[in-house]
Amino acid sequence: MAKYIIRRLLEMLITLFLIVTATFFLLSAIPGNALTSKIAKLPKTVQTKIIQKYGYDRPVIERYVITMKGLIIKGDFGESIIRPGETFAKNLKAKLPVTIRLSIQQILLGVTAGILLGIIAAMKRGSYWDKLILVGAMFLVSMPSLVISLLLQKYCANGDILKLPIIGWPKGKELWLGGWKYTILPTIAGSCSFIAYYSRLTKTSMLESINQEYTLTARAKGLSEMQIVKNHVIRNSFIPIITVLPSTVAGILTGSLFIERVFSIPGMGRYYIEAVQGRDIPIVLAGTTFYAIITVITMLITDILYGIVDPRIKIGAGK
Amino acid sequence: MRINHMSSHDILEVKHLKKYFGVGKHDVLKAVDDVSFQIKEGETLGLVGESGCGKTTCGRTVVGMYRATEGEVYYKGQNVHKLRGKEKKAFNKDVQIIFQDPYASLDPRMTVAEIIGEGIEIHGLAKTKKEKEEKIAHLLEIVGLNKEHANRFIHEFSGGQRQRIGIARALAVEPKFIMCDEPISALDVSIQAQIANMLIQFQNEMKLTYLFIAHDLAMVKHISDRIAVMYLGSIVELAESENLYQNPLHPYTEALMSAIPIADPKIEDSRQRIMLEGDVPSPINTPPGCKFQGRCRKVMDKCKCEAPKLIEVEQGHFVACHLYHK
Amino acid sequence: ASLAGCNGSAGKSAGGDTAATGQTSQNEKKGPNGETLASEQIAHGQQFHVITFDTAQVGDSESGSFFLATCEGLFRENHGVLENAGCEKYEVSEDGLTYTFHLRKNKWSDGVEVVASQYKDTIERVLNADLACPYAFFTFPIKNAEKYYNGECDFKEVGVEAVDDYTLKFTLEAPEPYFTDKLSYTMFNPIRVDNIEKYGDTYGTDAMQILSCGPYMVQEYTASQSTVLVKNPEYWDAENVYLEEIDLQQIDETATQFQLFEADQLDFVAASGDYLKKWDQAASEGKCQLYTNGDVASQFFSFNTQESSPSGLMQNAKVRKAIAYTLDSQTFIDSVYNSRYTAAYGLVTPNIKVGDKEYRTEVPEPIKEEYSEYANNPEKLKALFHEGLKELGKDTDNLSTITIQFLGYGESTIEKDIEQYVVQRIQDNLGIKVNLNIVGDFGLAHSAQVAGEFDMCMQVWGADYNDPMTFIDIFRTGGSSNYGKYSSETYDKLLDQLAKEQDNEKRLKLYEEAETILIKEDVAIKPLLYRDKHSYINNRLKGFQYPVFGGKYEFKYAYIVEE
Amino acid sequence: MSQESLLKVEDLKVSFHTYAGEVQAVRGVSFEVKAGELLAIIGESGCGKSVTSRAIMSLVKAPQGEIKKGSKIIYHGKNLLEMNQKEQRAFRGGECSMIFQDALVSLNPTMKIGRQIIENIIQHRQISRKEARQEAILLLEAVGIPNPETRIDQYPFEFSGGMRQRAMIAIAIACDPKILIADEPTTALDVTIQAQIMELIKGLKDKLKTAVILITHDFGIVAGSANKVAVMYAGQIVESGGRDEIFYHPQHPYTLALLGSVPKLEWKNKQLLHAIKGTPPDLISPPKGCAFAKRCNYCMNVCLEEMPEITYFEAGHHASCWLHHKEVPAANKKMFQDDRKMIIVNENDFVVDEDQSYE
Amino acid sequence: MNSLVDKRFELADQSRFDADEVVRPNISYWQDAWRRLKKNKLALLSMAVLIILFVMSMIGPGLSGQNYTTLTPEIKNLPPDSTYWLGTDYLGRDLFSRLWKGLRFSIFVATVAATLKVVIGCIYGAVMAYLGGFVDDVMMRIVEVLNSIPYLIVTLIILVVLGNGYLPLLFALCITNWTSTARMVRGQILKLRESEYIMASSALGASTTRVIAKHLIPNTLSLIILDMATSIPHIIFDETILSFLGIGLQPPAFSLGTLLSAGQEAMAFYPAHLLFPSLLLCLLVLAFNILGDGLRDALDPQLRD
Numbered sequence A: 001m002a003k004y005i006i007r008r009l010l011e012m013l014i015t016l017f018l019i020v021t022a023t024f025f026l027l028s029a030i031p032g033n034a035l036t037s038k039i040a041k042l043p044k045t046v047q048t049k050i051i052q053k054y055g056y057d058r059p060v061i062e063r064y065v066i067t068m069k070g071l072i073i074k075g076d077f078g079e080s081i082i083r084p085g086e087t088f089a090k091n092l093k094a095k096l097p098v099t100i101r102l103s104i105q106q107i108l109l110g111v112t113a114g115i116l117l118g119i120i121a122a123m124k125r126g127s128y129w130d131k132l133i134l135v136g137a138m139f140l141v142s143m144p145s146l147v148i149s150l151l152l153q154k155y156c157a158n159g160d161i162l163k164l165p166i167i168g169w170p171k172g173k174e175l176w177l178g179g180w181k182y183t184i185l186p187t188i189a190g191s192c193s194f195i196a197y198y199s200r201l202t203k204t205s206m207l208e209s210i211n212q213e214y215t216l217t218a219r220a221k222g223l224s225e226m227q228i229v230k231n232h233v234i235r236n237s238f239i240p241i242i243t244v245l246p247s248t249v250a251g252i253l254t255g256s257l258f259i260e261r262v263f264s265i266p267g268m269g270r271y272y273i274e275a276v277q278g279r280d281i282p283i284v285l286a287g288t289t290f291y292a293i294i295t296v297i298t299m300l301i302t303d304i305l306y307g308i309v310d311p312r313i314k315i316g317a318g319k
Numbered sequence B: 001m002r003i004n005h006m007s008s009h010d011i012l013e014v015k016h017l018k019k020y021f022g023v024g025k026h027d028v029l030k031a032v033d034d035v036s037f038q039i040k041e042g043e044t045l046g047l048v049g050e051s052g053c054g055k056t057t058c059g060r061t062v063v064g065m066y067r068a069t070e071g072e073v074y075y076k077g078q079n080v081h082k083l084r085g086k087e088k089k090a091f092n093k094d095v096q097i098i099f100q101d102p103y104a105s106l107d108p109r110m111t112v113a114e115i116i117g118e119g120i121e122i123h124g125l126a127k128t129k130k131e132k133e134e135k136i137a138h139l140l141e142i143v144g145l146n147k148e149h150a151n152r153f154i155h156e157f158s159g160g161q162r163q164r165i166g167i168a169r170a171l172a173v174e175p176k177f178i179m180c181d182e183p184i185s186a187l188d189v190s191i192q193a194q195i196a197n198m199l200i201q202f203q204n205e206m207k208l209t210y211l212f213i214a215h216d217l218a219m220v221k222h223i224s225d226r227i228a229v230m231y232l233g234s235i236v237e238l239a240e241s242e243n244l245y246q247n248p249l250h251p252y253t254e255a256l257m258s259a260i261p262i263a264d265p266k267i268e269d270s271r272q273r274i275m276l277e278g279d280v281p282s283p284i285n286t287p288p289g290c291k292f293q294g295r296c297r298k299v300m301d302k303c304k305c306e307a308p309k310l311i312e313v314e315q316g317h318f319v320a321c322h323l324y325h326k
Numbered sequence C: 001a002s003l004a005g006c007n008g009s010a011g012k013s014a015g016g017d018t019a020a021t022g023q024t025s026q027n028e029k030k031g032p033n034g035e036t037l038a039s040e041q042i043a044h045g046q047q048f049h050v051i052t053f054d055t056a057q058v059g060d061s062e063s064g065s066f067f068l069a070t071c072e073g074l075f076r077e078n079h080g081v082l083e084n085a086g087c088e089k090y091e092v093s094e095d096g097l098t099y100t101f102h103l104r105k106n107k108w109s110d111g112v113e114v115v116a117s118q119y120k121d122t123i124e125r126v127l128n129a130d131l132a133c134p135y136a137f138f139t140f141p142i143k144n145a146e147k148y149y150n151g152e153c154d155f156k157e158v159g160v161e162a163v164d165d166y167t168l169k170f171t172l173e174a175p176e177p178y179f180t181d182k183l184s185y186t187m188f189n190p191i192r193v194d195n196i197e198k199y200g201d202t203y204g205t206d207a208m209q210i211l212s213c214g215p216y217m218v219q220e221y222t223a224s225q226s227t228v229l230v231k232n233p234e235y236w237d238a239e240n241v242y243l244e245e246i247d248l249q250q251i252d253e254t255a256t257q258f259q260l261f262e263a264d265q266l267d268f269v270a271a272s273g274d275y276l277k278k279w280d281q282a283a284s285e286g287k288c289q290l291y292t293n294g295d296v297a298s299q300f301f302s303f304n305t306q307e308s309s310p311s312g313l314m315q316n317a318k319v320r321k322a323i324a325y326t327l328d329s330q331t332f333i334d335s336v337y338n339s340r341y342t343a344a345y346g347l348v349t350p351n352i353k354v355g356d357k358e359y360r361t362e363v364p365e366p367i368k369e370e371y372s373e374y375a376n377n378p379e380k381l382k383a384l385f386h387e388g389l390k391e392l393g394k395d396t397d398n399l400s401t402i403t404i405q406f407l408g409y410g411e412s413t414i415e416k417d418i419e420q421y422v423v424q425r426i427q428d429n430l431g432i433k434v435n436l437n438i439v440g441d442f443g444l445a446h447s448a449q450v451a452g453e454f455d456m457c458m459q460v461w462g463a464d465y466n467d468p469m470t471f472i473d474i475f476r477t478g479g480s481s482n483y484g485k486y487s488s489e490t491y492d493k494l495l496d497q498l499a500k501e502q503d504n505e506k507r508l509k510l511y512e513e514a515e516t517i518l519i520k521e522d523v524a525i526k527p528l529l530y531r532d533k534h535s536y537i538n539n540r541l542k543g544f545q546y547p548v549f550g551g552k553y554e555f556k557y558a559y560i561v562e563e
Numbered sequence D: 001m002s003q004e005s006l007l008k009v010e011d012l013k014v015s016f017h018t019y020a021g022e023v024q025a026v027r028g029v030s031f032e033v034k035a036g037e038l039l040a041i042i043g044e045s046g047c048g049k050s051v052t053s054r055a056i057m058s059l060v061k062a063p064q065g066e067i068k069k070g071s072k073i074i075y076h077g078k079n080l081l082e083m084n085q086k087e088q089r090a091f092r093g094g095e096c097s098m099i100f101q102d103a104l105v106s107l108n109p110t111m112k113i114g115r116q117i118i119e120n121i122i123q124h125r126q127i128s129r130k131e132a133r134q135e136a137i138l139l140l141e142a143v144g145i146p147n148p149e150t151r152i153d154q155y156p157f158e159f160s161g162g163m164r165q166r167a168m169i170a171i172a173i174a175c176d177p178k179i180l181i182a183d184e185p186t187t188a189l190d191v192t193i194q195a196q197i198m199e200l201i202k203g204l205k206d207k208l209k210t211a212v213i214l215i216t217h218d219f220g221i222v223a224g225s226a227n228k229v230a231v232m233y234a235g236q237i238v239e240s241g242g243r244d245e246i247f248y249h250p251q252h253p254y255t256l257a258l259l260g261s262v263p264k265l266e267w268k269n270k271q272l273l274h275a276i277k278g279t280p281p282d283l284i285s286p287p288k289g290c291a292f293a294k295r296c297n298y299c300m301n302v303c304l305e306e307m308p309e310i311t312y313f314e315a316g317h318h319a320s321c322w323l324h325h326k327e328v329p330a331a332n333k334k335m336f337q338d339d340r341k342m343i344i345v346n347e348n349d350f351v352v353d354e355d356q357s358y359e
Numbered sequence E: 001m002n003s004l005v006d007k008r009f010e011l012a013d014q015s016r017f018d019a020d021e022v023v024r025p026n027i028s029y030w031q032d033a034w035r036r037l038k039k040n041k042l043a044l045l046s047m048a049v050l051i052i053l054f055v056m057s058m059i060g061p062g063l064s065g066q067n068y069t070t071l072t073p074e075i076k077n078l079p080p081d082s083t084y085w086l087g088t089d090y091l092g093r094d095l096f097s098r099l100w101k102g103l104r105f106s107i108f109v110a111t112v113a114a115t116l117k118v119v120i121g122c123i124y125g126a127v128m129a130y131l132g133g134f135v136d137d138v139m140m141r142i143v144e145v146l147n148s149i150p151y152l153i154v155t156l157i158i159l160v161v162l163g164n165g166y167l168p169l170l171f172a173l174c175i176t177n178w179t180s181t182a183r184m185v186r187g188q189i190l191k192l193r194e195s196e197y198i199m200a201s202s203a204l205g206a207s208t209t210r211v212i213a214k215h216l217i218p219n220t221l222s223l224i225i226l227d228m229a230t231s232i233p234h235i236i237f238d239e240t241i242l243s244f245l246g247i248g249l250q251p252p253a254f255s256l257g258t259l260l261s262a263g264q265e266a267m268a269f270y271p272a273h274l275l276f277p278s279l280l281l282c283l284l285v286l287a288f289n290i291l292g293d294g295l296r297d298a299l300d301p302q303l304r305d
């Protein structure tokens, strides 16, 4: 097991290296970057000075070597071009907790509600409940999260029904456990698509398990429908859910852009996308690497989870 | 080691054939482990053994579907694994396969005519479209179906009918040698007889040679001239079929014979079964010595360290067991 | 198009108290004009998109706003007039080369005195080429500054001197009439070298590092979320600062901003889109205060005057003119901007002054009249276009075979649509085809502009300092933002003359001449609009200003009245 | 054996509704089993054996499957089909349990073997989890699994095929059921293992006096274990009787044909077998006459038109075939008897009066 | 006994009937799938909706006879009336016509991008599965790397490098999506390659091309169709987001995403500008999703009954 993880981690390093390299050269292929806009209006002498300072007068390969050196020695890709002095790591420290809390809340709400609805739909398959959940779920996935957010803001904040803050996010001492009222709307807005997705997924995979022979065995034991679902179906239907969970996590970290924007939440998603839009190369590189790390780690976790949920899969034992 | 006096009529000769599969990072699965035998033209060699003992692998390696890990297979004197181009194509025409699973071995998106016609097309056995259709109709007829079935999809057929379609597909290219991989074990009793009859009949009519793989010993005995018994990748006994039944030598063969259920209450009631302890061990990383030692009633010390060789103890009766070593 | 990279600070050397100062000091909570003050003096605003907290690196108005509140430079703009702030008074030598400033007694928030050497430190730091400060060139008029920047001399030779703790002296290379305007720019604020050294590399990345010498200081800061500023008790003019606290929140969505504004959770908001009508109406009914003022940004098209332009037609002034005159600026802004902004028929924006005089009121816009001749007269425009083509020897009956490339710039759908409108006007009037290529990114647009891959391109220019030169200078031959590669000997000569000329009347004339050549005769650009400020302010917030230069908001004079 | 029957199935009809129409999987099946008796239901694939057994366990699920009105499954004098959910659940697993064909898919892959056994015990017996565990260990031991203490905490995939099937049996016998239904319990196994499992089931029957319904298509297994045999074809029981009667004196051409399809060891090598032509009818539109008619060598005109009546022979042996009708020409009957003599070599060991049918 | 009775018990003429009769209807896989799809009312409804939407996207822009391209600021933001059925937008274009025109573009982009994605994915996946070994490893690694880079940046880079026109947009949309197809195709082909009917075919001497054309492709087709049906709503969404971020389309081209982002800015005053495009987008994606689900059920061979 430990050996397996170490091997996987080593493989991850290679993948990450490839990702960084690929991203670096892709970014270099773009004409212009944050610096171009920054110096657009300046006199030539100052332009040259600034270009020199950031090293963009050097050939790509040399810059690549410097970047990689910096990465290995300092573990960073350097300062932001747009915001001098700032590094990705510093922002990570400030913004990651926000994103993590938002993500956790969204996932908890989205995934649990989704799974519950999925279970209901699967158990009452063919009924009106089932159809309602199906159509409702479809509707929620088909609705842009931005529109959902705006509607929530318009009708649930400062309204007669609910009086929740329109924007903002808990900070300081409340960062992790306080200021719940700020988090309600963004969490709901962000979890809608997960509720929808997971309810569908759960239903399909539950139905699959329900149609397996072993549920027949369970029925033959005289277990009630509830018991069958609880003891036999759920665990087996969890395997496909576990598979997609990491990609959900990875997606949520970038995907909350609109939520973060609309609710003015100082999270990673917005930060990263702003960097991408402004082509702030060191930050984009760092952000990409960061997300890549998250993706590969979640993949590793998936594999480990697999082994836990499905005893047939022995991790580390090859195929 | 030569097993038999090389007969000029041997259509197929297998020499020290090995087929290993790599599993995981380090383990090898010795699915076929040093197997040698010959098949004479027009004869049926039965290959029996428990599930997972390597029958299918052996058969597939023999007909060139798998690359051999070691050893050679000669078909009419040519090394099967070294054939290329035209020779390969000729070999493909001569050697056909009938699969165990009539559900998996037919393409679900094709009509019966397309399935049977494929070989005809590939080898250009029909000059015109009409000739092809006639050929297909004829093939359907000889396997007991009619030409109305030609445009149907295989999911509309029962297992027996599918297996007949599979046979028709094999026969379409007028082969000389057919590897029958458990062609009847997935079928119903009544259908089994249909198919077995068909195989016997076609052998007589078309001078076919069969390698007949099965685990139903009664049927194998009925169909085969000689039978090889496999256990965990090796042949433990090989003899004329009558001889093998009358006089099984290997303890495993004995147990196998005694376990075959016989559809006769009298015989069953009076039968003394040799119960084997335990299950077939895993073919991965087998311990040294005789592979059957763990379940053998007559196990000796020698069995634990040395693997017995297949030797001829009587005329045409080979066995791999230390009991018969002088 | 947003004003990316805009910056600037200027003002006017003028003293004189205004109503805002020194009216009351009684305890009964009266405002500067005698209003009853609310007991809670907290203003709610929008967070500045601060890019850097290092004054040397500041190049944008958002960061500037932050320093307007937390720092005191030599001057501070109040209702469009530069007031002495960090300096009590100053003198300029006859030849316009020496500036002597007498500093006020002021303290940093940690109690340290503000002294002249801290201003000098600023110059030294800005001129440190390693820091590559974007606006370092602002200091280049100072004697030997550029040389030092390029490593050609010692800092001792640079014309800045802290005569004593409260006297600061600048010596210039050549007279520059608008030097004091430049000095009001954030970059020239005094710095605390000890503080900078304390934070080392990370200096400038966090508001909490900042020591304040202005009216407010930072109490709390969360990047892209919120900032809390509180009154700085050490500030020299603290008694005239009313707000106890300024709560700033980051709100990106306009809809949200207005929602908050309506809910009294935000005290001021900039007009946009359809909110304009609604809130103008509300303002006229007294539900809120309307704040309007000109801005110092000008938007125009540049034509690619080179022969190598994609269509190969733009080197002809008549062709350019025909295209330019298809669109009347006034109609344009009425149509697409709900009449927000000011229609432009010249390059230099209002609010820009030459000496005491506002340039735009003195000098009429060069092409205002001429437009009416061509407006909605496609025949005339076409005739003009044909004339131009003839001159080029490329005349054709079928104008629809002509295609020109229009390089647009726009991030939002609406911005893109607006450029679409321009295309439509040209096509409808001239019958030629216009290929619109919109780049949604400033850096990219810049690259494309520099590469000259256009026949006409959209350009926005924000004034860096308060003098027409900031606009006129763009089109000097070889200018780095002269994307159309406009080149005119006469124009360049005028610029050279202007650099030497000190007399404001003469300068006005010269500027007028240059602008006319550029726009009317050579039609190198087609003016479109002047930006403006158009905001709504909650009735309870008074004295709050949108300065023209230096930053977006000025909180120093703000106070909250009882409603 | 004149005991009362434990379970009685009367006129069981089950249909499935599919796109192509209604599949009449079981078309009026009746039989009974007594305690300590092993009834083998034999028949080809798709003839309705599994559906019959599932119907007994009330595992035929709406909306696809439907047990027709008039069907009765009587246990202890009560019709199972009319019981409520709770009673049915108590019956399933408690009174009657089932071993499925393929243990690999019939055991929950993600649940430890022990838990799967314990689950059944707890469901039907008032004992604690701990006791149930002890019980489960004993059960595993009883079905011949070595080291039950460690094996109990393993997952199905860690068991070999034979062991899985044994674990299935352990689950099935956990509550000392009165009836055990084994649906092809050995089909997926090798002959050597098959023999072990069959010994186990026979032992249970003898020791616990359980009534066993064994479903299979292997005559060999039936010959070695059954007391009574019912031969099914196309959703109906075409012949039923004591084991020896069926093997040595079959009265239905189908039974005879099945027996003829199995090669006998004493037969000559490569001699043609007595195969049945064609395929079983599709139960979507079962023929109106005898379902076997089109494959039958003795098919008469009437067979194609009308369902045959049941002809009773001695001691519960009965068959549904027109050949036994009084008016059938002797030549036809002779043909059948001749063939039977040829196929069943030791028929003579078992003498019964030929044309004597009991009403 | 009368002769009638005799006839009854006469041996039947064996040649008169066929013991191998197949009574089930003769339907191919696709017919069967279609039949099952027809049974799914919701899916049928979605299909109807899609057809209507498609037809409307073709004829809708012309229906009201109002201009939807020229900017006529004089008539901007009109409320719905008999001339402008849904009113006009902020620059005086007929919203009704624009809606359908935008829809046309969204559908067009999504369909083309989905097709591209599927084609690229298939080729890549097939090559991976076919060559196997080292090549497979390397190609798999590339997929992994691509998967780990946030799609936004890849899209952005492409749009920036190639400019934001139709083709780069299509390219960008499929480049971020094709990996899933590639994996799926690879898996399917690896599975099929082991299947006995492929072995049978090669035992007959079938060439590689024949195996691919006659067996591999037909048997992967249903999965591919499914993949396409499910990726279309995804791509519509992606395109919408890109338009929102201002890196989507170039005017005068516009899509639902463009309309949405313009509508969002006008939401407070003219909710219709946001409402109608949202509803249409919702309906479109909903219909595609439900149809995709229906197809999944219809094409799944295991659900054959």
Ligand SMILES: Nc1ncnc2c1ncn2[C@@H]1O[C@H](COP(=O)(O)OP(=O)(O)OP(=O)(O)O)[C@@H](O)[C@H]1O
Pocket (backbone or CB within 6 Å): B021, B022, B023, B029, B030, B031, B049, B050, B051, B052, B053, B054, B055, B056, B057, B058, B215, B283
């Ligand atoms: N492609 C493969 N890769 C790895 N192992 C394989 C492969 N094919 C077969 N094996 C293994 O080789 C051994 C022999 O398999 P094979 O299919 O030849 O047995 P068999 O005798 O035909 O069994 P059965 O009666 O079940 O068909 C088995 O343990 C099997 O798991």
Ligand SMILES: Nc1ncnc2c1ncn2[C@@H]1O[C@H](COP(=O)(O)OP(=O)(O)OP(=O)(O)O)[C@@H](O)[C@H]1O
Pocket (backbone or CB within 6 Å): D016, D017, D018, D023, D024, D025, D043, D044, D045, D046, D047, D048, D049, D050, D051, D052, D064, D065, D217, D283, E305
């Ligand atoms: N859920 C179902 N839906 C539709 N038809 C079904 C269903 N279950 C069984 N059938 C049909 O009912 C008939 C009888 O099936 P059953 O499973 O009882 O056969 P069997 O005798 O057990 O065959 P086998 O030996 O293959 O297990 C078959 O024709 C089958 O197709």
Ligand SMILES: [Mg+2]
Pocket (backbone or CB within 6 Å): B055, B056, B057, B100, B181, B182
């Ligand atoms: Mg096999």
Ligand SMILES: [Mg+2]
Pocket (backbone or CB within 6 Å): D049, D050, D051, D183, D184
């Ligand atoms: Mg069955």
